[in-house]
Amino acid sequence: MKGLFYTLILLIFLMFGNTLYAQELLPINKSEFVQKIPERKIAYSKIKEANKLYAKGLGYVGKCLDLLLEAYDTNSESPQLNYNIGICYLINGPKDKALSYMLKADSLQANLRSDVHFFIGLAYQYQNKFGEAIVQFKMNQELIQQSNESISKELMNLCNKHIDECRNGKIFIKQIGAEKIELLSGNVNTKYDEFNPFVFSGNFYFSSRRGIESQDQRSVQDNKFYEKIYKAKLTDGVLGKSIALNTKFDKKSNVALLSKYLNNQFVVYADNSGNGNLFYADKRNDKWRYFKPVSFINEKSSRESSASFTDDGKEVYFVSNRKGGFGECDIYFSSRDDEGKWSRPMNIGAEINTEYDEGDVFVTSDGKELYFSSKGHNSMGGYDIFKCNREENNRWGKPENLGFPINSTDNDITFFKDKLGVFYFASERSGGLGGFDIYRQKQKTEPLVVNEEKPVEKKTTASVEKKMITPIATIVIDPPSKLIEKPEKQELALEAFVYRVQIAASHKEMGTVELFKRYKGGDVIEHLFVGGWHRYTIGGFNTYEEAAKYKDSCGVPDAFVVLFKGDYRIGFTHRTGAVK
Structure with a gap:
């Protein structure tokens, strides 16, 4: 039961983004080492x-992973070690690296855990191999429905x-956007989390959880450095050096700049206990002061984590986990x-809010x-970014998924569009520098290609070269051919499933009698x-729910x-042994 409880906690973390309360990794046989x-x-x-680091909590999984990989170099044939490394990659990232370890764990010891097919499915999903992922999820469903554990419904x-x-x-x-x-x-981006892009008056603002080991403090909740607001001069699409802004919340709080509100006032988010609130910030002569709570929004028992005002200051949209909502x-x-x-x-309302989390909200000037992030609607994995247009009756239209490549199978959050129509957002997808990274809409002019250690300058006039301190974009994310699924006939074949009742x-x-x-x-x-084994089955159902209903009757x-x-049974069964 202990292992199943661990699985449920991890699955809830992966789906809902809640804190993962550390459970034990699979024990590894000492004699193997x-x-x-x-x-x-x-x-x-x-x-x-x-194992000791992992037991400390989510913020230590990265260090735990480094140690496990060192052990892997001396013995790569331990199924438990492969499984544990795969789990750590799924939690800490890059998540697409989990697949090879999960597949190897399963090949070394079939039925190592009843959840291994779920995690193989996740790893396939993070690599955009959706057909293969569906096969694994359905195989895991077969094992789940045979279990008498009370958590079966949640896992299903x-x-x-x-x-x-x-x-x-x-x-x-297949429907790649323009x-x-x-x-x-x-x-801008580092191996730490960067998010909350915000452009105002020639400056690019963002939040980062980078820090200086000897000076900055870490959050007790996730062991990451507290987030701070950073600013970089933005001139003709080119970024200057990023500098941290000092606020009264910096020492022991997460702080993020969210929205402008009339004249020189802004709204920031600050949190040091898990129940963050919104505050007004006054900016004068490049100094920030006057942090007053946004009293008509904040509630003592809830967390207000995102806000966006219209330019005229007459409307505000915000995210809260207060009671009475449709989801968390x-x-x-x-x-x-x-x-x-x-x-x-x-x-x-329910047209926009779902039973799952809605994350960040942004309204154009x-x-x-x-725009908002959500794990509901027709998400392709984690938080996706959605858009609603205001209709003539002043109501918001149906949410539209912004699609690939803006959205990915990982978390895509904190969308922002400047007054020129250029959008920015943060994503946890693989291929960045680490954690959440900030992306933007590709500009018409070709970006400057830069090596992180030794910049390669583009030939240009002397006056322009003088301006170019740091290029705003160095990597163009085009839809790579390897991410595109196999031809339609093969995709359909991957889902040619039927459920029967054994x-x-x-x-x-x-015999018949x-x-x-x-x-x-x-x-x-x-x-x-x-x-x-001689197996006897009845029926042929398109969905598990139909088959389960017939089974009960x-x-x-x-x-x-x-x-x-x-005509081939796939998956495993504890009752009759493994069948592939």
């Missing part, structure tokens, strides 16, 4: 150290959610009358477009012999649902 080989003895000591729902995401991903990969994106480099975090709005009084915040299995062939003692219905009983107490691809 301590074999009178000094290097392996040292490796096993690293494994023990890694998670599999269904990821299957839906993969089907969405197939569509978006927009291309590029990764901001130079002094919802989008709310409030409007200001001619006398300056703000209305009571209202939930924006003219109030005609609303009513009996025996090493010896069963014996079979009909177990099942008295009138359906045709299919006989399949594989792996030394067929009159065979120990019947269960099995998954077939064509």
Whole structure:
């Protein structure tokens, strides 16, 4: 049960973004490493150290992973070690690196864990191999429905959610949007998290969780440096050096610049306890002061994590986890009358909010477009960025997924569009410098290609060269051909599944009389012999739900649902042994 509880916690973390309360990794057999080989003895000591770090919490998974990889260099044939490395990559990233380790763990020891197919599916999903991912999720569903554990329903729902995401991903990969994106480099992105891009008055602002080990403090919640606001001069699409802005929240709080509000006032987010709030900030002569709570929004018992005002200051949209929403975090709005009084915040409604998290919200300066992040709707994985247009009746239209390559199978958040129409956002996808990185819409002019250690300058006039301190974009994200799924016929073949209800299995062939003692219905009983077992199934259903409903009504107490691809049963079963 302990292992299943760990799995549920991890799956909830992967799906909802909640804090992962550390559970133990799979135990690794000491004899596999301590074999009178000094290097392996040292490796096993690293494994023990890694387990201790992992037990400290989410913020230590990266260091844990480094130690496990060192141990892997001395013994790569441990299924448990491969599995643990795969789990750490799925948590800490790059998530697409988890696949090879999960596949190897499964090949070294089939049925190592009942959840291994789920995590193989996730790793395939992060590589945009959606067909292969769906196969793994459905195989895991077969194992889940055979379990009598109380968490089965939650795990089944998670599999269904990821299957839906993969089907969405197939569509978006094929319908690549006209927009291309590029990764901001130079002094903006680092191996730490960068997010919340914001452009105002010739300056580019963003938040970063970089820090100086000897000076800056770390959050007790995730062991990362507290986030600070950074600013870089933005001239003709070129960024200057990034510098940290000092605020009264910097020492022991996360702080992020969210929105402009009238004249020289802004709204920032600050948090040091998990229940952050919004504050007004006054900027004068490049100094920030006057941090006053946004009292008509903030609630003591909730977290207000994102906000965006229209340019005229008459509307604000924000994200809160207050009670009464459709999911964990919802989008709310409030409007200001001619006398300056703000209305009571209202939930924006079920057309936009879902049972899953809505993350960040941004409204364009003219109030005609609303952008937000969500794990619901037709997401292709993690948070996707969605857009709503304001209709003539002043209501917001149906959310539209911005598609690939803006959205990915990982988390895509904090969308911002400047007054010239250039958009920016942050993404946790693989291929960046680490953690969340900031991307922007690819500009018409060709970006300057830069080596991180030794910049390569583009030939230009002397006057322009003088301006170019750091290029704003160095990597263009075009849709790579390897990300595009196989031809349609092959994709359909990957999903040619049928669910059947197995009513009996025996090493010896069963007679008609014996079979009909177990099942008295009138359906045709299919006989399949594989792996030394005679298996007897009935029905052919397109969905697991249909098969499960029939299973409960067929009159065979120990019947269960099995998954077939064509005439071949796929997956594993604890009752009769492994069948591939």
